[in-house]
Each structure stands twice: as C-alpha cells, then as structure tokens.
Amino acid sequence: MRIAIVGAGSLGTIVGAYLADGGLDVELIDAYQEHVEALNQTGAKVTGTTTFQANVKAITPEQKSGQYDLVLLLTKQLYNDAILQELLPFLKEDSIVCSLQNGIPEDKVAAIVGEHRVIAGSVEFGATFIEPGVSSLTTEYTQFKQYAFQIGELNGEVTERIERVKSVLDLVGGTHISDNLVGTKWSKLLINNAFSGLSAALNGQYGDIIDHEAGIVSAVHIADETIKVGHATGVQFVKMNGFDIASLELNSEADIPERVQTLRTVMEPSRLLKASMLQDLEKKRKTEIDYINGVVSSKAAGTGVATPYNDLVVELVKQAEETHTVPQFNTNIEAFEALLNEQRANTI
Numbered sequence: 001m002r003i004a005i006v007g008a009g010s011l012g013t014i015v016g017a018y019l020a021d022g023g024l025d026v027e028l029i030d031a032y033q034e035h036v037e038a039l040n041q042t043g044a045k046v047t048g049t050t051t052f053q054a055n056v057k058a059i060t061p062e063q064k065s066g067q068y069d070l071v072l073l074l075t076k077q078l079y080n081d082a083i084l085q086e087l088l089p090f091l092k093e094d095s096i097v098c099s100l101q102n103g104i105p106e107d108k109v110a111a112i113v114g115e116h117r118v119i120a121g122s123v124e125f126g127a128t129f130i131e132p133g134v135s136s137l138t139t140e141y142t143q144f145k146q147y148a149f150q151i152g153e154l155n156g157e158v159t160e161r162i163e164r165v166k167s168v169l170d171l172v173g174g175t176h177i178s179d180n181l182v183g184t185k186w187s188k189l190l191i192n193n194a195f196s197g198l199s200a201a202l203n204g205q206y207g208d209i210i211d212h213e214a215g216i217v218s219a220v221h222i223a224d225e226t227i228k229v230g231h232a233t234g235v236q237f238v239k240m241n242g243f244d245i246a247s248l249e250l251n252s253e254a255d256i257p258e259r260v261q262t263l264r265t266v267m268e269p270s271r272l273l274k275a276s277m278l279q280d281l282e283k284k285r286k287t288e289i290d291y292i293n294g295v296v297s298s299k300a301a302g303t304g305v306a307t308p309y310n311d312l313v314v315e316l317v318k319q320a321e322e323t324h325t326v327p328q329f330n331t332n333i334e335a336f337e338a339l340l341n342e343q344r345a346n347t348i
Contacts, residue, residue, distance in 0.1 A: 001024065001025065001070055001164075002025050002066070002067070002068050003019065003026040003027070003068065003069065003070045003072065003168065004026070004027050004064070004070070004071045005027070005029060005074060006071055006073050006087065007073065007075035007076070007083075008028035008030040008035070008036075008058060008074070009030065009032075009129055010127035010276065011123055012028060013039070013044050013133075014125075014135050014137060014172070015072065015074070015172050016039075016054075016056050017043075017046055017052060017054040018052075018171050018172040018173075019168065019171055019172065020044070020054045020055060020056040020057070021171075022171035024171070026057070027058070027059055028058040029059055029060070029064065030058065031060060031061055035132040036059065036060055037132070038133030038134075039056050039132075039133050040058050041133075042133050043055045044135070045134045046134075046135055047130060047135070048128070048137040048272070049138065049139065049140055049144070050141040050144075061083075064086075064087075064090050065090075067091060067095065068095055069095055069096065070095070070098065070168065071087065071091070071097045071098065072098050073099045073100060073101060073109065074100050074101065076101070077102070077103055077108075077288055077291045078288060080101075080105060088112070088113065091113065094117075096165060097109060097117045098121060099119075099120045100120075100123050102189075102192055102196070102276075102288055102291060102292055103291035103292055104182075104185045104189065106118060106120045106185070110154070119151060119153055119154070120151070120152065120181055120184075120185065121149050121150050121152065121178070121184065122184055122185060122187070122188035123148070125137065125138075125139040125143075125148050125173060126138040126206075126270055128273070138270065138274070139269060139270055139273065143241065144173045144174075145174055146174040146241075147174050148169065148172055149174075149175040150176045150178045150184045150188075151165055151166060151175060151178065152177055152178035152184060156178075156181060157179075158177055163177075180238050182235055183236045183237050184238045186226070186235045186237055186238075188240065189295060189296075190223055190227065190237070190245055191267075193223070193225075193293050194220075194263070195209060195267060196275035196277055196292060197277070197292055197293040197314075197317070198215060198222070199277070200277035200278040200280075200281060200287060200313075200317050200327070201312070201313045201316040201317050201327055202329045202333055203278060203328060203332070205273060206274075207272065210263075210264050212333065214337045214340060215333060216260050216263060216264060219263060220248065220250070220259045220263055221309040221340075222293070222309045222310055223245075223249075223259075223263065224248065224250040224259075225300075225306070226296050227248060227249040228249065228303075229296050229305050231246075232300075232303035232305055233303065243266050247262070248263065253344075277289060277292070278326075281317070281321065281325075281326050281327070282326055284324045287317055287321060290314075293313040293317075294310075297311050308343075309339065312335060312336065312339060
C-alpha cells in the first residue's frame with residue numbers, strides 16, 4: 001500500500017513518523033520547503049508527552065508522482081479546492097481518501113474526488129508544530145495510544161477497506177471504527193468549538209481555559225449550543241474517548257457546576273494543547289474558524305437555537321485575522337465574562 005499524508009504539519013508529522021517506523025511506504029507531503037528538507041535530513045522527531053524519532057520520506061506538492069492507494073488528508077479546509085484538484089491525477093479508481101480534517105468537510109471532498117473514494121474520521125489527539133522536522137504531542141501518551149482516531153464509511157457500513165485503514169492507523173495510536181460518521185464528526189466539532197475556538201479567541205492553551213472560571217463556563221455553553229444545534233439538525237453524537245459527549249447538554253443553569261467539573265476532568269489530559277487556529281493567528285494566517293465554530297452559527301439558522309458563545313468566538317477570531325494580531329487573554333476573556341453576566345441577569 002502506497003500512502004500519502006497530504007499536509008504534514010503538526011499532526012501529519014507524528015502520523016508519518018509512526019507509519020514509517022511501522023515499515024509502511026508513506027510520503028509526507030507539505031508545502032513548507034524547510035520542513036520537508038528537515039524531515040528528509042534528520043527524520044520526523046516527536047517531542048512533548050513522548051520522545052520518538054523516525055526516518056521518513058517527505059516531498060513538496062509539486063514532487064508528487066505515481067498513484068496513491070491511501071491519502072490521509074490533514075490540510076486545512078481553506079485550501080481543499082486547489083489541493084484536491086491537484087491530487088486527482090495521483091488517484092486510482094479504488095484509491096481511498098481519508099479526510100481527517102477539522103469540521104465537517106466530507107461533502108466537499110466527495111464532490112471533488114468522488115464519493116466512492118471518501119472515508120472520513122476525526123483526530124482525537126493534539127499536537128503543536130515546534131520547528132522544521134519537529135512536532136510536539138500534547139495529549140497524554142497513554143490516551144493517545146488508546147484513542148487517536150475514529151474513522152468510518154460515509155454510509156456507516158463496516159467494510160473491508162475501513163478495516164484496512166484501521167490496521168494502518170493503529171500503527172499510530174488507538175483507532176476506532178464508527179458506524180455513525182456524522183455523529184463522530186460533530187463530537188469532534190464540539191471539542192474543537194469549545195476548546196480550539198476559545199484557545200484561538202483568548203490566546204491560551206486548553207489548560208488556561210480549564211483553569212479560568214469564565215473560560216470553562218464559556219466552554220460549557222459552547223458545548224451546549226453545539227449539542228442543541230446538532231440535535232435540531234438530526235445529529236446523534238458519538239462517544240469520544242469513551243465519553244458521552246451529548247451528556248454535556250444543559251437542561252437549566254443549575255446544571256452548569258456539574259458540567260464544568262465533567263468537562264475539566266475530560267479535558268485535563270489535553271491541557272497542553274494549543275489550537276492550530278491560534279498558531280495560524282501567530283503566523284498572521286487565516287484560520288478555519290468558519291469551518292469550526294462558524295458551522296454551529298450557520299447551521300443554527302432556522303432552528304430557533306441561539307448561539308451567542310460560538311458567535312462571539314467567531315467574531316473575536318475574525319477580528320484578530322483582520323488586524324493581523326494575536327488576541328490578549330485578559331482583554332478577550334472580559335467579552336465572555338460580559339456575556340455570562342448578561343445571561344445571568346436575563347435568567348433572574
């Protein structure tokens with residue numbers, strides 16, 4: 001099996017290191033020339049909650065050749081049109097394109113490469129790009145080896161090819177097959193909304209959100225909004241890392257303290273994670289905010305579900321994009337505190 005990792009950034013570097021170490025024929029494809037050179041010269045180095053290094057083969061997009069049996073898509077959705085069009089000549093009729101992107105991109109991916117080629121999944125571990133050739137695993141190693149991916153067919157069937165892809169990804173970390181792909185993606189979207197969105201909007205690691213009262217309560221509200229919008233559009237959420245995501249829904253304000261404690265416990269292993277969207281802001285790049293918190297805001301239209309917390313995340317991240325600045329935690333947390341106070345006043 002010939003494998004391509006398209007988008008060998010923080011996550012792709014780790015995936016490529018473990019697949020190459022497992023003896024698979026894998027190419028790490030990335031546009032960052034210095035990163036590609038470092039990968040080829042010194043290998044892919046993993047730091048953080050583990051230490052690991054493997055020799056890998058890396059290329060830039062224009063160096064693609066031949067055809068791939070399996071493509072692991074780890075680029076940002078912003079670039080899907082161009083990247084997938086360029087990929088078409090390098091796919092066979094029965095090639096598999098596995099979308100491991102944030103958000104819910106599968107319909108768009110299928111529209112370009114063909115629905116018959118597409119399977120999808122969610123990445124359940126975090127990573128931060130350190131320097132060319134080096135990526136930091138920010139999820140606790142034991143959890144990473146138990147829960148690294150969920151994957152599934154778009155129609156929910158458990159097929160032979162899904163089993164094959166699972167056997168590949170198991171070389172990286174624990175891989176679980178989902179018979180409810182939509183629910184899987186929405187469950188991952190919820191975590192991204194609540195923590196990646198706040199990480200970018202506030203300029204902090206997940207631990208900064210966990211430890212700040214207004215931060216964690218805002219995360220609870222973001223999770224609640226995502227669940228309510230999901231349910232309103234027919235989504236059945238899937239467990240992540242064995243946890244029932246839908247149990248975070250709020251029935252009343254009285255549920256907040258218990259949900260705060262639950263979310264703190266569930267997210268503690270990921271406290272070192274720093275959102276890729278924040279890393280984008282630091283590099284003065286556009287983020288995927290429209291494909292993360294923005295999904296909830298847009299899907300809420302016509303459902304009667306209000307999404308003020310997701311809306312505020314989108315507003316603050318877009319503001320940072322437009323001004324080419326990085327948010328300040330102490331400044332932006334005040335916006336969430338004001339929203340919390342406003343809601344409390346309205347419930348009295």
